[in-house]
Amino acid sequence: MNDDTLVSDKWTAANMVEVTLKEPDDFLRVKETLTRIGVSATSEGQVLYQSCHILHKQGRYFIVHFKELFLLDGKRSSFSENDRLRRNTITTLLSDWGLLEIVDAAKTTDRCSVNQIKILPFKEKKNWNLVANTLLVLISKIRFISNLISTSGSILLCTICSLCVIINL
16 A cells, blocks of 8 residues: 555445454444544644544454545545554554454554554543544544535534534535
């Protein structure tokens, strides 16, 4: 893989890292833990952008980088080699911590340095603004739809998850 845009029709489960959980409740533990692992942006105040998510599809579980979600949605993505290495490192850490088991460990042998990843202890969670990148994907889709509706770039009123949000485009 390289830094070029990947085409979605070539992305399958074989490209992703499949994991198994010991107990069904482990899904929520892994999901919460992943909210505290990502890339920090301290220049914006203490902000942590979540890198990976756990995906449950047809009875199987995968740890995916948020850019892989674009590919699974039939979109183009800039999923890079560095993103893949970060996903592998995060998945390996989750396995080392006993939260999951990696089905094919050979897929995660290439990893980045842990220094490229910010891991927040649970007790520090309240001091940070945790941002799931899927929200950024949603906002970009809203902006795209808004541009189709109006070329003026005015204000779009949107209902998301039972919340009314005004986004100034």
